[in-house]
Amino acid sequence: MITWLSAIDPFPPLQRALDAESDAPGLLAASAELTPERLESAYRQGIFPWYSDGQPVLWWSPNPRMVLSPSNLNIARSLRKTLRAVLRDPRWDIRVDEDFTAVMRACATAPRDGQGGTWITDDIVAAYGSLHRTGLA
Template identity: 50%
Template sequence: MSQILWLGPQDSFPNPQLVDDPDPSVPGLIAVSEQIYPGQLLQAYQLGIFPWYSDKQPVLWWSPDPRMVLKPKDFKCSESLRKNIRQYCQDAHSELLVDSDFGAVIRACATSSRKDQDGTWITHEIMDAYTTIHEQGHAHSIALAENGELIGGLYCVAIGGMVFGESMFSRKPNASKMALAALSAWCIQNEVAMIDCQQETTHLRSLGAAPISRAVFLQQLQISLNDFNIQKPWNFDKNILTHWL
C-alpha cells in the first residue's frame, strides 16, 4: 500500500486515473497539504479532485469512487417545488441573484446547519480560496432574495464545460432546491451534461443525483474540459425557473 502524498507549494496532484486509493481506510483521499496554495484549487478541479476538511486539520484532497453527479435533465422537480417556483416567479419582491454577492452566499453556506453534513468544513481558508477563483471567473453564486434579503442559494465552480456543485443553504422551505433548479435549467440551456455533487447524500439523491464510477466521471470530465467552454459571464434571472413549469 502506497502512502498518501503530502503536497508542497510546487507539487502536482497525483492523477486519479492512474492511482488507486493509497489508504483503503479513507477511500477517496489521495493527497494532503498544509494549506491551499495559489493555483492549487483550479489544478485540483481539472483533475476531478476537491478539498474537504475541518478546522485544525491539514487540507484533505479527495477523488471518491463512486462519484455523485446530477444530470441536469434528471433534476426532480416535485409538484410542491413547482408551486414554490410559480409563486416566486410571480412575486414582484423576489429576485434571483447571480454572482451578485459571492461572499454573502459562501458565508451563508458555511453557517447553515444541515442534516447530512456539518457545515463547518467551509473554513475561512476555503472561503478565501473560492472567493479568489470567483474573482478569476471560475466560481459562481446563485441566490434567491425576497425584499432584498437572501433566503437560499448555492455556490459552484465552472471550468471548461463542467459545473461542480459545492454547497447550498436555505432559510425558507425549498429555497436551496430552487437555486439548484435554476442551475440545472441553466446547464440544460448551455448543454452542460453533468453537475458534480461529489459525495452521496439522501438529499441529493431525492433531487435526482446518482452515483457513477470514478473512471466514468473522470472520462466525462476530460471530454468537458477539452471539447467545450461555458459562456461567460453568467447572467440570468428568475425567469430561468420557468423551465420547470
C-alpha cells in the first residue's frame, strides 16, 4: 500500500517503495501538493516527484537509485579534453543560469515520440524554480 503524505509527514522508509515486480516499481508515496521544502527533502533521500496534471504528486525511489554529489563527480581526462575543445570552438555558446524557468517550460513542451503530455507541470516548474533561486537547482 502506498503512503499518503500530509503536509507535515516525513517520507516513509525507502524499503517501502513498490518492488520491481509491481506495476509501478519504485513508487513510494503520494501527496496533494509539492512544496520546495518537500522537494529538497526528497532529493536528499534519493526520492523524486514524477506525475502528470490531474494526478496526486507521486514520489518515487526505484532500487537501485544513485545520488551523486557534484563534489564527488570525477570527470575522465578524455571528457575534460573534449570539453576544453568545445569551449574554445567559436561555434559553441555555453550559458549557465540564463533563464531557468524558460528552459523548464521548453522541456515541458518538447515533443517526445510515443509520449503525450509531460511530467513537468506548473507545480514542478514552481518548486524547482524556488530551489533554483536558493542555489539548490
